[in-house]
Amino acid sequence: MVHFPNGFLWGAATAAHQVEGNNINSDLWVLEHIEPTLFVEPSLDACDHLRLYPEDIKLLAQLGFNTYRFSIEWARVEPERGHFSTAAMEHYRRVLVACHENGITPMVTLYHFSSPRWFAAMGGWERPESLELFVRYAARVARHLGDLVQFATTFNEPNLPMQLRWLPITEVPIVKVKRMAKVAARAIGADKFGCFFLGNGDVLRDRMIAAHHRALEAMKSGPGNYQVGVSVSLQDEQPAGADSRRNQKCAEVYDPWLYAADKSDFLGVQAYTRCRVGKRSDLSPEPGAEITQMGYEFWPEALEACIRYANERVKVPIYITENGVATDDDERRVEYVRRALGGVLNCITDGIDVRGYIHWSLLDNFEWIMGYRPRFGLVAVDRATQTRSVKPSAHYLGEIARHNRMLPNPPA
Numbered sequence: 001m002v003h004f005p006n007g008f009l010w011g012a013a014t015a016a017h018q019v020e021g022n023n024i025n026s027d028l029w030v031l032e033h034i035e036p037t038l039f040v041e042p043s044l045d046a047c048d049h050l051r052l053y054p055e056d057i058k059l060l061a062q063l064g065f066n067t068y069r070f071s072i073e074w075a076r077v078e079p080e081r082g083h084f085s086t087a088a089m090e091h092y093r094r095v096l097v098a099c100h101e102n103g104i105t106p107m108v109t110l111y112h113f114s115s116p117r118w119f120a121a122m123g124g125w126e127r128p129e130s131l132e133l134f135v136r137y138a139a140r141v142a143r144h145l146g147d148l149v150q151f152a153t154t155f156n157e158p159n160l161p162m163q164l165r166w167l168p169i170t171e172v173p174i175v176k177v178k179r180m181a182k183v184a185a186r187a188i189g190a191d192k193f194g195c196f197f198l199g200n201g202d203v204l205r206d207r208m209i210a211a212h213h214r215a216l217e218a219m220k221s222g223p224g225n226y227q228v229g230v231s232v233s234l235q236d237e238q239p240a241g242a243d244s245r246r247n248q249k250c251a252e253v254y255d256p257w258l259y260a261a262d263k264s265d266f267l268g269v270q271a272y273t274r275c276r277v278g279k280r281s282d283l284s285p286e287p288g289a290e291i292t293q294m295g296y297e298f299w300p301e302a303l304e305a306c307i308r309y310a311n312e313r314v315k316v317p318i319y320i321t322e323n324g325v326a327t328d329d330d331e332r333r334v335e336y337v338r339r340a341l342g343g344v345l346n347c348i349t350d351g352i353d354v355r356g357y358i359h360w361s362l363l364d365n366f367e368w369i370m371g372y373r374p375r376f377g378l379v380a381v382d383r384a385t386q387t388r389s390v391k392p393s394a395h396y397l398g399e400i401a402r403h404n405r406m407l408p409n410p411p412a
């Protein structure tokens, strides 16, 4: 089979903090500018997408895509607790209008890792009132923008703190993390710096699942009539050895969120690589494996494995909301996409209800603590001039999108 189902969504994704630039009221901006910090560089202007979104959306459409996944920045919409910025919400209205004018279906994420500074200062997700605060923000956004939205997710990868727990102990600079959090708290005059990445996984899971369901309710009450889901971070978890705790890891890291997604309109699957799970933690990739700029194994087959894992647990439709590879060798990106999409087609052939593929990312952008070094973009960005350069992989995936089928020959 080479055809994708009619109405399949084809898109590329970004996230506000990673592309907009100057997200100065966010908790991450604080972390990027203190000393010591784990961030290799600050985000600064990013891709200046706050200003250049009309061109970026137009480019996406010209390439052949029909969907744009982007996030709304809470730190802009609610710059001070309880004070909402109409101007910020109007900005996102203009982004949504630009999507519609270009024939693009928008998929909006309400929370993609970054929070307002005041939210971190009050302790973040570990504080019980965080739930009501998020629901209030979601309701405001829904009221202001809902009529223009077709798909929305509450959270992007809310299971990440649980996933990070499994990292090999040698890869977690615990002392540095603690020092950074302490300095950040002092910088904003708080006792604790309540940032999503630094939060307690168990507490965050329970609170954010509850917040997801409540926010979903608020969004479904209108205006507009759109699908609401959640995007979960998945890996192709493979047992390494007879005493591997692979199943325990999956039960802890994935299943609670998959069951939450199952009570929503759809599940967003985000998958990049496979992981070998040992007795105590994840193991590094085997010697000789091809490694990407993220330190991940080049493993496009992860997508099929993750869709199948999710499908055993959810009955709702699945959209791939992220999949991609960080590399400077764009031919490897083409190869990655080709093999990942082959896996998607295998799933569809087996009757799994996959309805879209959204690539990470539209642009080379700010990859959190790793700064601008990993390059996931279909489109390169010269950050001195903000010039966009389309990579061959963008044309390859764009043509697949345009024809809604696999193409036999990727460009040389």
Ligand code: NOJ
Pocket (backbone or CB within 6 Å): 015, 018, 156, 157, 270, 322, 360, 367, 376
């Ligand atoms: C997951 C995150 O949602 C996104 O922000 C990140 O840049 C990509 N994966 C790549 O690591």
